[in-house]
Amino acid sequence: MADFLPYGRQSIDESDVQAVADTLRSDYLTTGPAVARFEAALATASGAQHAVAVNSGTSALHAMYFAAGLEQGDEIITSPLTFAATANAALYLGATVKFVDIEPDTGNIDASLVEAAVTDRTKLIVPIDFAGQPADYDALRAIAEARGLGLVADAAHSLGASHRGRPVGTLADASSVSFHPVKPITTAEGGAVLTDDAALARRARLFQTHGITKDAGEMQDRDEGPWWYEQHDLGYNYRLTDVQAALGLSQLQRLETFVMRRRQVADLYDEAFAATTDIHLPARRDYSNSGWHLYVIRMREAADRRPLFEHLRATGIGVQVHYLPVYFHPYYRELGYQRGLAPEAEEFYRAAISLPIFPAMTEADVMRVTESVQRYFTG
Numbered sequence: 001m002a003d004f005l006p007y008g009r010q011s012i013d014e015s016d017v018q019a020v021a022d023t024l025r026s027d028y029l030t031t032g033p034a035v036a037r038f039e040a041a042l043a044t045a046s047g048a049q050h051a052v053a054v055n056s057g058t059s060a061l062h063a064m065y066f067a068a069g070l071e072q073g074d075e076i077i078t079s080p081l082t083f084a085a086t087a088n089a090a091l092y093l094g095a096t097v098k099f100v101d102i103e104p105d106t107g108n109i110d111a112s113l114v115e116a117a118v119t120d121r122t123k124l125i126v127p128i129d130f131a132g133q134p135a136d137y138d139a140l141r142a143i144a145e146a147r148g149l150g151l152v153a154d155a156a157h158s159l160g161a162s163h164r165g166r167p168v169g170t171l172a173d174a175s176s177v178s179f180h181p182v183k184p185i186t187t188a189e190g191g192a193v194l195t196d197d198a199a200l201a202r203r204a205r206l207f208q209t210h211g212i213t214k215d216a217g218e219m220q221d222r223d224e225g226p227w228w229y230e231q232h233d234l235g236y237n238y239r240l241t242d243v244q245a246a247l248g249l250s251q252l253q254r255l256e257t258f259v260m261r262r263r264q265v266a267d268l269y270d271e272a273f274a275a276t277t278d279i280h281l282p283a284r285r286d287y288s289n290s291g292w293h294l295y296v297i298r299m300r301e302a303a304d305r306r307p308l309f310e311h312l313r314a315t316g317i318g319v320q321v322h323y324l325p326v327y328f329h330p331y332y333r334e335l336g337y338q339r340g341l342a343p344e345a346e347e348f349y350r351a352a353i354s355l356p357i358f359p360a361m362t363e364a365d366v367m368r369v370t371e372s373v374q375r376y377f378t379g
């Protein structure tokens with residue numbers, strides 16, 4: 001059988017290896033000068049004024065929600081077509097989650113349904129840029145402003161993408177990103193909060209290191225000496241290490257190349273499937289330029305999903321399904337969420353398969369996938 005082709009894969013080159021090796025030989029292993037350099041480079045690359053690096057995309061969500069003021073008894077509005085972390089991070093803070101259905105073609109939250117879901121308890125609207133395509137920020141921003149809500153994005157898929165020419169990182173009050181290996185760039189594990197809001201960035205920064213400040217100007221009690229520091233909030237150890245930041249810095253230099261290559265792969269898929277009526281191709285919106293984290297096809301007949309998935313896996317093609325609606329998980333069921341809550345997200349889940357897409361994919365890899373899909377349908 002041909003080599004296994006995963007649905008996503010990191011691109012590591014010698015410059016990445018060298019950057020990590022150099023850091024291992026330096027004075028700093030955990031948070032040090034490389035993290036500061038990575039944060040500055042992330043801010044430049046994303047257009048955000050502040051970047052706070054943390055040790056995962058999940059930590060970034062947690063720190064972002066905290067920094068945006070989410071508290072016990074508050075509610076967030078988000079879509080169920082996401083990884084559980086988007087919702088879990090709200091639960092960590094004692095908040096609840098209201099799931100609003102998706103646009104059936106993009107998989108992004110349906111902005112036209114958000115207004116009706118707002119209650120007195122709603123604090124944040126949290127779009128996920130599904131598969132790397134920015135959500136409908138114009139509509140979401142209008143609702144957030146009209147109702148006095150925060151708009152914070154789970155941009156785990158979309159670093160390097162843009163909306164009306166503006167980069168991800170500038171589209172919401174704050175955006176969280178992930179550097180897991182299949183994501184736009186990697187630090188093995190890692191994430192960041194991107195924002196123009198200095199106070200929000202400061203709160204996120206304190207949160208990722210126990211809520212402790214060493215800033216003399218911020219001390220509440222008498223500064224007893226150079227050793228003095230104070231804890232002002234209940235935070236965590238969510239720090240990124242210098243070893244990881246060195247990898248991130250090196251990767252960030254190739255972000256544009258990575259995204260460009262993903263776009264080429266997506267175009268090749270679109271072309272190869274142009275005449276195929278058995279599947280829906282990923283929808284594109286003219287207001288956004290996707291980062292193509294995922295290439296998700298949907299079966300015209302949901303009954304084809306499982307056999308096609310099994311057929312592709314049997315030929316060594318590492319397809320996946322993104323996502324089972326978060327409230328399908330038994331943990332969420334026990335919280336009282338029931339199937340039927342978001343019919344479009346459930347329909348999307350039943351019909352979806354994520355095909356391989358990553359920067360190092362070759363045209364031959366793409367052909368192998370498209371031919372294998374076509375073989376299933378033509379028998």
Ligand SMILES: Cc1ncc(COP(=O)(O)O)c(C=O)c1O
Nearest residue numbers: 056057058083085156178179180
């Ligand atoms: C939409 C979404 N949100 C959050 C996360 C969590 O990121 P991480 O795995 O870096 O904690 C992921 C990644 O798995 C994701 O896909």
